[in-house]
Amino acid sequence: MDDLPDVEMLVSSLMSESESSRKYAVFKLQGLLSDPSFADAFIQGDGLLALRDAVMQTSGNTQAYALGSLDKLLELDMGWDGVDVLVVEKAVALAVSQPLVNIVRNALTLLVLVVSRPLTGSQKENGGAFGFRAIKPALDNHPTFLESLVHRLSASDHTLCANALQLVNALMRDAVMHGGEHEWPRFIKRLQDLGVIGGVGMLMRGDAANDARSPLAAAILEFQGLTKLLLRKWKEVRVNVELYEHKKALKTIHLLSNPEPYRPADSNGETGRKGRAKHHPEKWRRLGFETESPAWEFDETGYLGMMDLVDFARRNEDTYQKILMEQSVHPAPHRCPLARASLSVTLILYEHFEIDESANEEGSGHRNSLQERIREARANGNLDRLYRPLLLQWGRLHTAAINAFVRIWKASGAVLDDFYKIEEVVRIIVERVVGTTTRKTEVGKVEDELRSVSLEEARKWQMEGLDEVYEDAWGPHLVQIREQLHHESLQFMKEQRIRCLLQGSWFPAGVAVDAGWRYVRLSHNRRHLHYRSYPAKGDDEPGLSDLPEKLDLHSVTSVDSNVSASEQPATSLSNGGGGGDNSSTETLTEKHHDSLKPTPTPTTNTKITIIGHPPATKSYKLTPVHTHTEPVESVLLELYPQSSSLASEWLDGLLMLLSQQPITKETIRCVDVMEDWGVRLRMLNLRWEDVDWEALEMGAKGERVVVREVPGREGLGEDYWYDLPET
Structure with missing residues (x-):
């Protein structure tokens, strides 16, 4: 340790009453504390207490350097003894009210490290504060903290934006991973109400997101991954009408439909004007559910499907009521089931954005993984493809796709038996319109395109995509079929x-x-x-x-x-x-006609x-x-x-x-x-289950040979005939 700087001198300078000495000491420490050997020597030399005092007592650049030095220690998972409730309170206060950018940046970094600290099992058993709980007391004393944090996302300093977004990500991750069943949805909703979606969307479409070396790029992609994590968590929540929140959501869907009071006719066939109104016998089927017990119909989409339907009804109340009224005049088989359409659109968007396939993006090493993905994408020149800004506009896409579903239903004259056919057409429309967007595509443009796609155009896309749809499962077979058909x-x-x-x-x-x-x-x-x-x-x-x-x-x-x-x-x-x-x-x-002139x-x-x-x-x-x-x-x-x-x-x-x-x-x-x-x-008639895999045997040359049982005549009489076409 002879080659290390004089720890005792630096600690002495930190404790000096001279502002210049303390400023010089914390400035030097920022670079030195990146070395684990020096950091250990610094802590052994009682420097942690002096550094904590510098954080709490100084101001200006000295305080910024002191916070930066403490951040370096915490990044090495050292010096946690110097971070107590008062230090966290100080960091939160600085993040809310401090005008100096360099102080706020380092204060936010300290809070990110506190919230993200990976504690061991023994620490948790001893009641150690970690995650959101570690800063909750300070947030209670500063109720405007979250609002100021979201506001920082629009700052002109990209590093400040990145630090603010990293803290948002850390809070969201901790809320989802360690929050209670009812706590994390409320916290996420609070962030969304404060405008975090719009703030991140602006960053995602901005020029800074295209700089792979900027910490902002990784923070944006981490937020995108957390958004997928939230969608997956909501989908995994099973709808239970016994729960207050779920029961309230169903009631909202019903009340926003503007139901008329239902009074059944008496024994004489007359509808009474007096008396208490009763539930309509088709209370839920009128909204597009299959039965009068709609809870089970959310099995595939979970609470995410219910949230989407409530959001559609609440944000588009007039459209919601108009669609239901238009459909009510048609016979039951010809009505577009709006609730089922909403749930189908939820699944279409869920599959389009590959939510389940991104399950591993939020693992313990997610940040290192993000940096690797960014470097690889930058090397291949397709960094923009990592960003999916329209994912953040889930609600607006859901609404636009529902409107497209209803419009295609009307244009095709569909009936209930055609539901899955219309669903497939809408899936193709979403894939073609949403899937061809770029990082800078505005959601309004996507809404206009979804609004203008005709049934004929969608059918054309459907036919064009048949080769791609079956290519994976039927590629070799299609080659053989095409060769055979070419010869024929x-x-x-x-x-x-x-x-x-x-x-x-x-x-x-x-x-x-x-x-x-x-x-x-x-x-x-x-x-x-x-x-x-x-x-x-x-x-x-x-x-x-x-x-x-x-x-x-x-x-x-x-x-x-x-x-x-x-x-x-x-x-x-x-x-x-x-x-x-x-x-x-x-x-x-x-056709060429023959004239005899x-x-x-x-x-x-x-x-x-x-x-x-x-x-x-x-x-x-x-x-x-x-x-x-x-x-x-x-x-x-x-x-x-x-x-x-x-x-x-x-x-x-x-x-x-x-x-x-x-x-x-x-x-x-x-x-x-x-x-x-x-x-x-032939492709229109192909199904994966059409292949009798048990009947496939390997031929002499290794090719697959279909061996099927020859039907017999057992049980057949002579009472049969041939149905010959008329000539």
């Missing part, structure tokens, strides 16, 4: 396109004026293209026997076209082009060229084998489709006949649409 859709389009070729179509014979017309048709065995040229387009569709010319598809090597490059409709003739009524794609693509100038800029080996001639057949001359490719047939649909049908039909992939946008779009809707329809 492709086969369907292949058959559809080939059927267009089997039906035949009219094409202009060329681009020149008065080039005539050509009718082309695929043979039934799909091996030949039959065609014939005509001077004019006929009224009828020629049969295969009327088409003497034919092209063997085995001799075709490729099909070329400018359709896939341009994808623009060809310059149409006034008669609309051929193949209109023959096309079976009219339900999937644009002749046109003098058939022109087109779309061409399909069929290339291959020409038919062998006699001279070619007599060519000696040893020459090995390969036949030369040439143009076998040219088609000039008059519409984009006809071009897509024939080009992709020919390609698919040659076992090639389609290339036109129209065909590919149809395949994608069928594949997409097939996946969606």
Whole structure:
């Protein structure tokens, strides 16, 4: 200890009557007491009593340094013997009335350390004061302390704000952890009434929250975690109508609904004007509960659900009564159950903010954990994502979501059996609107968006999110389903396109004026293209026997076209082009009508060229084998489709006949649409419980194989029939 500063000299200076000596001593101590070795030597040298006297007797910067030095000792969990009731009283008094910021900062830090002190079991058994109880006597002498503490949250000094918020957090944590069942809710409500939510909300949206090195960032996130802790605690409180507070809350919900006095009719069917009014037989069902004993309906939400419903009714009394009155004129199955809607919204918000998943954020090492999260988020550039300012606006979000629930109910014409469907739509709305906000998003903007979301838009979001909803549980299965549906859709389009070729179509014979017309048709065995040229387009569709010319598809090597490059409709003739009524794609693509009026100038800029080996001639057949001359490719047939649909049908039909992939946008779009809707329809029917996990066995290659029992005919007679569709 030879290298340590002279403790005796510092203690002597602390006890000096010279203000400058005491000021210098406490100033030096602030830095020295961070060393546990020196702190121990200081206490062994009777410096603690001298430091306590400096805290109690000095003023100005000397007092600020003295408080800072005492804080350093307490942070090392040393020097607690010097903190008695009078020191706590002094710190509270300074925090309330002292104008000097440096004194207030250190006084608040001292109170944070006192409230947060982790006492051992023996200390608690000996009646040692800890937590809120340690400062309660001082607070009784200074009733404006909590109000001044909340006011400090709006101070311009960020360190002062952080210290004030740290004390708020310490008081809240101690109240929840060690307060009685009825004490902590009253204390939290008192803080909320003083405006702590608004104060922290301003800090959260401010620029200081974005400074990861500021102590304010950790304090804000700690408050956010404590807010989740409070919500979880309220949800865990079971509603009991025997308790005064719970019974009073239910009565408030009833009275705010403006119930009419109920006087049942007498034996003659007349309603008496006199006599005591009785409870309506649907007293609670009128409010949207399922039964006349509503306590059990709060099992999922606990007292949190009751608080939310009371808060909605109290803050929106006119809206509350208006909704109930509007719904009362509808038949019972068509009424929106307002109370059930409120409880559902509570659970939706609870799940959205992941309240249960944050249970470990408030552990003993929560501050170190927060600092680690802040450093990690800062390194990844997403510090803003840690903050959830809308969590602090729980009541306003709850109200806005209830209004959205009722509005969607009306727009959809829902009935009671549709309740969970509407609940799911509202869940999606909350996820989309609230989940896409930023740290600086005002709650008013969120309320406006929740107010303006239409049913159609919500349904669109619902369909867009189906892939994400089932991805975790059904990801590999969806890949297989999509591959299967893609193959099935492709086969369907292949058959559809080939059927267009089997039906035949009219094409202009060329681009020149008065080039005539050509009718082309695929043979039934799909091996030949039959065609014939005509001077004019006929009224009828020629049969295969009327088409003497034919092209063997085995001799075709490729099909070329400018359709896939341009994808623009060809310059149409006034008669609309051929193949209109023959096309079976009219339900999937644009419908092209066929007019029989002749046109003098058939022109087109779309061409399909069929290339291959020409038919062998006699001279070619007599060519000696040893020459090995390969036949030369040439143009076998040219088609000039008059519409984009006809071009897509024939080009992709020919390609698919040659076992090639389609290339036109129209065909590919149809395949994608069928594949997409097939996946969606299957997903709408998927449930996790649909999988018979007990029936799954491992195949030879390790894959899962479904093994199901083959149904037998035991107990079945011959009295059965087939229900065939009408033709």
